[in-house]
Amino acid sequence: MDKQQDEYFEMRLEYMKDRMCLYRPFLRPAAAEAMNAAVFGKNFAGSTDPSALSLLVMFCAITQPIRMLELGTFHGFSTMTIAEILATNKRPGTLVTVEPMQEYQECAKELVFQAGLTSTVQFVRGFSTDEAVLSVVEEWAPYDIIYIDSSHQFAQTLEELDLYLIARPLIRPGGLVFLHDITLELENDPGVGPAVDEWIRRHPEYHYLPLSTKGIWPQEAGFGIIQTPV
């Protein structure tokens, strides 16, 4: 990889450090190898920042979820990392991941295959708010953890929270919802953070912990955790 032409070079190096990616020491060889290739591959930009992903998989190791749902697979970086932790947990779990773009989903499937995690991940194609998608993901519900890293749009995020937490609901009581990019600034949309703030104002019985993830990405992403009432 040519350092001069690669605007992500320093970030890629950070991803290789155990102190930044707290999960690295726990990866088995196949997952570690797949991750290294992904970090230095062309599809690396846009994946969950290492601080947020470290925190998320730490919760996966501590709470040992049996069923987990991800909205926004992209090229599968977070999918593969989460799946590796779920597969190696004392109480192994499975991950359902939703992505509308076929090209991204194929890429993610390949990464998950390389890591030897195909049996841990169920891929679903479509938008998180599609009725067809909701019907499919409902088959594996209730989820212990839902990770939302999808459209990043204000209205869409509100709709996801309404659908997955209230209307169906697809999360179990006491389950955790993680949201990436709560401080990401978008040009034409208030984004995820204001949507969650608004949603929590409407549902004060849900606990919300917004976190800053100042770190290696050019723009701070931010990470939010919602705990559903028991």
Ligand SMILES: C[S@@+](CC[C@H](N)C(=O)[O-])C[C@H]1O[C@@H](n2cnc3c(N)ncnc32)[C@H](O)[C@@H]1O
């Ligand atoms: C930031 S990327 C996800 C990154 C991924 N979680 C990772 O860390 O590697 C956002 C993804 O969400 C997808 N997306 C956009 N709207 C969506 C929706 N309504 N439901 C599910 N996925 C959506 C996009 O196509 C894109 O692949």
